Amino acid sequence: MGIDVNNRIVTYSDIHEKIVITSVNKNPKISRIGKQNKLFVYSIFTRVRSNEIRGDGNPLIYALKGLKGYSISKREVVKFRPNFDEIITKVINKFNKKHDIILVLPSSSKVPAMFARRVGRALSCDVSYDSFKKNTIYEVLDLFNNNNVKSGHEDEVRGVLYNLNNSNGNLIFSMKDIPNNIRCYFNPFSLKNESLKNKNILLIDDILSTGTSLITANNLIVSQNNQTDALCLLSDLN
Structure with missing residues (x-):
């Protein structure tokens, strides 16, 4: 199961796995990033390379954010939810610890925050939306x-x-x-909430690209004796 893109309008497809793999049996994708402080990143849906798409972006995330002329209707978004919810359950079963709090990485869009709210409900875990400060x-x-x-x-x-x-x-x-x-x-942000110590923390971002943002966040968190995992809506390119 993937997506179709016609005239920059994104729709859900249940007949192929192009551009984004959304099937339950092939997700989540698990990546390990970072050099000194290794971080496991669980991605709900898996991005795949396509001749139709150039660069490291993705039509689904562009559509959710309303960027580059891409769009997706609420009716189409709803079609992803059954798979999304099942994959979230699989991710929770893979965690070897209970998380104390979810931290959302800074973003100019509402997508990571919306994603984090759904994850927070599934985990019965508090969500912090402003623990990081964007650097000048x-x-x-x-x-x-x-x-x-x-x-x-x-x-x-x-x-x-x-x-x-x-x-x-x-x-x-x-x-x-x-x-x-x-x-x-380059460090794009800093840790604002200094009270985060000795906690199990889940970092949330919308898409795994180079991993720089998550690695930065992880290094800041680990410096306060915390343990971390990360969860993204979309994986790095397969």
Whole structure:
């Protein structure tokens, strides 16, 4: 079961598995990201590569967010719910611990928060929507560590730093214009709620792309002696 896209209108399909695999028997997809602090990421639906779609985006998430001219009707969204609910149950059964709280990663759209509310109900778990603060350009530059840059990335990183230094430093930093291969060097947000200590935490994001946001969040959380898992609506590309 996948999706169809016609004139940027997204619809649910039960006859093929193109672009997004939504079937219960093939989900969730489990990924492991991060280097020092490993993080298991459970994804409800699995993205697959398609000749119809360029880049790392996805029509379903664009439609849910109302981006790039994509749209999806409420009637079509409802068609995903039975599989969504069954896969959530499978994910819960895979967790080896009970989570104390769900933290939603910062987003310019309401999709992660809506996703987190449904997960919170399924887990009977409280949800925090503002534990993270988006960093300004000044803050990103202040946190940047040149010693972490790998050989071969120097020129690209130098170009990004030049652009950031010539931008309004009070603006909120945006990761979307940073090349995927060097996103790991920039911290898009900080932990705002300092009371999170010694807890089992579930991180929520809408889509797993490079994993930079989740890795950043995980590193901040683990620094306070917490244990974490992560849950995304859509996986990285299969």
